[in-house]
Amino acid sequence: MLNFFDTQVSRLSLFFQNIAIIAFVILTTSVIYEVIARSVFNKPTIWSLEIVTYMISCVAFFGSAYVLRINKHLEINLLTQLFSNKYRRLMKIFSDTVGLLFCLIVFFYGCKLIELSYILGVVSVSELRIPLWIPQLTIPFGFFALSLEFFLRIVKTIKKIN
Amino acid sequence: MLLFILFISILMVIATGIPVGIGLGVVGFLFYLFFEGSSAFISLPQTIFESNNSFLLTAIPMFILMSEILRKANVTELLFETVTKWVGHLPGGLAVSTVITCAIGASITGSSVANAASMSIVAGPPMINRGYDSKFTYGLIAASGTLGILIPPSIPMLLFASITEVSIGKLFISGLIPGLILVLMLCVYVILKDGFNNKRIKLEKASFQVRYQLTKKALPALCLPIIVVGGIYAGFFTPTEAAGIGVLLAFLLGFFWYRTLKITDILDIFKESLHSTCMILLLIAGSMVLGHAITTMQISDQLVKIISDYDVSQFVFIILIMLLLFILGCILEVVSVIYIVVPILFPVVEALGIEPIWFAIIFIVNMEIALITPPLGMNLYVISGIAKRPIAEIMIGSMPFVLIFLFFLFLLILFPAISTILIS
Numbered sequence: 244m245l246n247f248f249d250t251q252v253s254r255l256s257l258f259f260q261n262i263a264i265i266a267f268v269i270l271t272t273s274v275i276y277e278v279i280a281r282s283v284f285n286k287p288t289i290w291s292l293e294i295v296t297y298m299i300s301c302v303a304f305f306g307s308a309y310v311l312r313i314n315k316h317l318e319i320n321l322l323t324q325l326f327s328n329k330y331r332r333l334m335k336i337f338s339d340t341v342g343l344l345f346c347l348i349v350f351f352y353g354c355k356l357i358e359l360s361y362i363l364g365v366v367s368v369s370e371l372r373i374p375l376w377i378p379q380l381t382i383p384f385g386f387f388a389l390s391l392e393f394f395l396r397i398v399k400t401i402k403k404i405n
Numbered sequence: 406m407l408l409f410i411l412f413i414s415i416l417m418v419i420a421t422g423i424p425v426g427i428g429l430g431v432v433g434f435l436f437y438l439f440f441e442g443s444s445a446f447i448s449l450p451q452t453i454f455e456s457n458n459s460f461l462l463t464a465i466p467m468f469i470l471m472s473e474i475l476r477k478a479n480v481t482e483l484l485f486e487t488v489t490k491w492v493g494h495l496p497g498g499l500a501v502s503t504v505i506t507c508a509i510g511a512s513i514t515g516s517s518v519a520n521a522a523s524m525s526i527v528a529g530p531p532m533i534n535r536g537y538d539s540k541f542t543y544g545l546i547a548a549s550g551t552l553g554i555l556i557p558p559s560i561p562m563l564l565f566a567s568i569t570e571v572s573i574g575k576l577f578i579s580g581l582i583p584g585l586i587l588v589l590m591l592c593v594y595v596i597l598k599d600g601f602n603n604k605r606i607k608l609e610k611a612s613f614q615v616r617y618q619l620t621k622k623a624l625p626a627l628c629l630p631i632i633v634v635g636g637i638y639a640g641f642f643t644p645t646e647a648a649g650i651g652v653l654l655a656f657l658l659g660f661f662w663y664r665t666l667k668i669t670d671i672l673d674i675f676k677e678s679l680h681s682t683c684m685i686l687l688l689i690a691g692s693m694v695l696g697h698a699i700t701t702m703q704i705s706d707q708l709v710k711i712i713s714d715y716d717v718s719q720f721v722f723i724i725l726i727m728l729l730l731f732i733l734g735c736i737l738e739v740v741s742v743i744y745i746v747v748p749i750l751f752p753v754v755e756a757l758g759i760e761p762i763w764f765a766i767i768f769i770v771n772m773e774i775a776l777i778t779p780p781l782g783m784n785l786y787v788i789s790g791i792a793k794r795p796i797a798e799i800m801i802g803s804m805p806f807v808l809i810f811l812f813f814l815f816l817l818i819l820f821p822a823i824s825t826i827l828i829s
Contacts, residue, residue, distance in 0.1 A: 263683070264675050267466065274467060274649035278642060295645070296458050302466060302679065303457045303686035310683040316424035317684055317738060321780050323422045338423035345431050353450035382450045 245398060252391045256309040259388050263306035270298035289370045297378040304385025311392045335400050343393035346386045353382035408704055408749070411436065415695075415745060416736065425741055426687035433695030440702055449694065456693035457686050460645055461567045465515075466682040467648030468558050471633075471655045472514035473678045478659035478666050480626050481523045484509050487619040489531075490611040496600030497592070498608055499535055500545060503528040504591045507549035508584065511556035512630035515563070517739075517776050519681075521550025521784040525791045535606045541599070543792055544802025547784040548810070549591055551773035554739070556584035557634045558651075560685070561739055561772055562765065563644065568696075568747045571761050573644050574637045575828045579762050583770065583824055587813055594809055625662055629654050685740060692744030705752040712753060719757055723764075723818060726750060727771055734775025738783055742772065766824040767817050774810045777803040 277291035310316055323331050359365075360376040367373045411432070418428045430453070438445040475481070488509070489502040506528065510520045525546045532542040554561045557577035566573040599605070633651040636642040642650060659666035699705075712722065733742050747768075754764050776784040779800045789796040817823055 260676075260679070263679055264672075267470075267675055267679055267682070270463065270466065271470065271649065271652055274463065274645060275653050278646040278649050281646075282641070292460055295463050296460060299457050299463050299466065299686070300454065302682060303690065306679050306683040307687050310680050310687075311424065313680070315680045315684055316426065316687060318422050318424050319419050319736075319738075319781060320422045321736075322420040334421055338421040338428075341418075341421070341431055342423055342427045345427055345434065348434075348446065349430075349450050349453060352446050353453075355447060356450045356454075359447075379450075379454055382454050 245402070249395060252388075252395055253312065256312050256388055256392060259305040259384070260309035263302050263309075266298045266301035266305065270295055270302065273298070293367060293369050293371050293373070297373075300378055300381045304381040305388075307385055308388030308392050311389060311396075329404070332400050332404050336397055339393050339396045339400070343390055343397065346390040346393060350383050350386040350390055353379070353386060357383065407702060408708065411699070411704070412745075419737070419741075424687070425738070426684075426689075426691035428691065429688070429741060429744070430691035430694040433691070433698040437694075437698040437701060440698070448697070452694050452697045453690045456690040459567060460643070461563065461573070462686075462689065464558075464563055464644040464648045465560055465685060466678065467645060467652055468515040468560060468563075469519075469681050469685075470674070470678045471648060471651040472516070472519055473674050473681075474652065474655040474659055474666070475513050475626065475629075476519070476523050477670050477674055478655070478663050480513070480658075480663070481506070481510055481527045483619075483623050483663070484626065485524075485527045485531075487616075487623040489608070490616050490619055493608040494610040497596035498605070499528070499532050500537065500541075500595040500599055501592050503532065503545060504549045504588060504595065507546070508552050508556060508588045509627065511552040511554075511584070512558075512634070513626070514553055515558040515560040516681075517551045517553035517773065518783050518787050520553035521547055521776075522787050522791055524550055525788045529788075529792055535608075536604055537599070539792070539794055540798050540802035542802070543788050543794060543799045544804070544806060545591075545595065547777050547782070547788050547799055547803045548806030550784050550788075551776045551810075552584060552587065554776075555580045555587065555766075555769055555773060557581065558630075558644075558648070559769070561743055561769055564689070564740065564743050565747060565765050565768065568743070569751050569761065569765075571765060574640065575762055576765055577634055577644075578638050578827050579766055579824050580769065582826055583766055583813075583817060586816075586823065587770075587810075590809055590813060591806075594805070598805075622663075625658055629658070688740045689744065692741065696744060696748045699748050705749050708749065709753050709756045712757070719759055722753075722757060723759070723767070727767065727814065727818070730768065730771040731774065731778075734771060735778045736781055737775075738781060739772045739775060742775065743768075760821060760825060762828060763817075763821045763824045767814060770810065770814050770817060774807060774814070777810075778807060 273291045273294050277288055281287040323334050326334060357376045357379050360379055365375045367375060415432050418432050419425055434445060434449055485506045488506045492502050493499060507520060507524055510524060514520050528546060529542055533539055557580050559580060562576050563573060566576055629651060633647045637644050637647045776782050785796055785799045789799050
C-alpha cells in the first residue's frame, strides 16, 4: 500500500519537476532572445519580461516537491543530531507535520485565491493582460505536491519507529 | 521585545530540522495571524506568489545556470592549471594558486558554496599530493571559496539589492576592490605560513611557451565575467539580461571553444541548476512571508525610535550590527540571514544616514565569515562532504582564516573608502 502510494507520488513529483525544467528552458531562452532582440536588432519584445516572471514561479513551485523528495532543501539538523534515534524521529514527525499543515493551508487558500482572481477577472497590469489565475495556478499545484511529499515523509518515519 | 521573541521563535522553529524556507514561512504566518487575524490566510498564497514574481530575482537561476555550465565544461580545472603554471613554482606555490583560482572562480559564479565545492575537487587533491596537510588545504579552500559572494556576480548581493532597491550595478562593482584586497591578504598569509616550508615538493617553473598556450586557451573564460559585470555596470544590460548573455556565452564556450560539453549534458545541467534554484526560491518565498509580517508589525520603526532615543552613534550601531550578524551567521545560513535582518535593519541604516553600499559590503563580508564559522558554516559542510574528511578537521583548518576575515572586516569598517572608491 505504502509502496504503491510512494510510487504514485514520486511519479507526480517527477512529472512536476519536468514541467519546471521546461519552464526553466523557456525562461532562459526568452531572456536571451529579449537581450539579443533589444541590443542587436533594436526591437524589444513586449512579452518577454512578463513570461519570464511567470516562468520563475513555475520553476520555483513545480520544482520544489521533487527537491524535497531528494532532500535538497536546506534543513538545519544541528540540534536534532544530538538527540537519540527515537527523539530525533519524533522531532522529524513533528517538523514534517508542521510543514504539511503549512503546505495544506497554502494549497487550500491558493485555490481560493485563484477562484477570487477568476471571478473578479483580475488581469496582469501589462500589455498582455493575462488573467492572473493562470500563473497563480503554480501555487496550489506546487504546494499540493509538497503536501504529499511531507505526508509521505511522516508515514515513512512512523514506519521506521515501529 | 517583540524583535527578541521573533528571533527566538525563528531559531526554535528552524532548529526542529524543518526545511528552512517552510520554517520561516510558518513563523511569519503565525505572527501575521496573531497581529492581523484571519486576513493572514488569504494573503499567504498571495505573498508567496508575489515573492518570486520579480525580474531581478530571475537573475539567480541564470547565474546558477551559467556557473553550472562552466563547471560541467571543466573550466575550473583549466583555470587552476593556468594559474599554477604562472605562480606554482614561487613560495607558497599551489596554495597561492588556489587562492587566485578561487578569486577567478568567484567571478564566474555568484555562490560561495558552489565556488568552494568545485575548488575542493580541483585544487584539493593536487595540494595534498604535494605534501600540504589536509587541515590547511581544506581550510584554505573553504575560506577562499567565500570570495564567491564578494567578487561579482553575487547572489547575496542580488538579494540585498532586491530588498533595498540599492543599485545592483554599483553594489557589484563595489565588491571588486575589497575582493582584491582580501585575495592579497590571503596570499600574504599563506606565503608567510607555508611559503618557506622546505618539505613541500617544488613544482618546476613552466616555460613561457606553456604559459602562453594555456593563457590563450583560458582567455575567453576570463573575459566572460568582464562582459557580464561590465555590461551591468555600464548600464548596457540589466542583471538578468547580463546573466542571460553569460549563459549563452558559457554554452558557446563549452560546445565550440573548449568542446568539453556534450549535447547530452544539457539535461543534467538544467536539472542540477533547477535543484539549487528551487532551494533558494523556496527560501525566498518563506522569507517574504516573514518579511510581510515584519513590515506589518512595524518592528523597524520601533527600532529607529529606540536608537534615536538612546542617541546611539553610527559607529556603535555598526559594531552592534556586525556582532549580531556574526552570531546569526554562526547558526543560520546566508540567504535566511539576509531576509531576516535586512528588512528590519535597512530602514534604520537609512535613518542614521549610513552609506548603503558600504553597509552592504561589510554585511556581505560578515556573511563570508558566516560560511566558515561553526556550527553552521555551509562551506565547511560542503567540503567535508566532497573531500570525505571529518567536519571538525575543516573547522579547525579554517579558524586562522576567520581571524583574517575579522581583521579585514575591521579594516573595511574603519576605512569606508575601500568599499566606495569605485562608485564615488
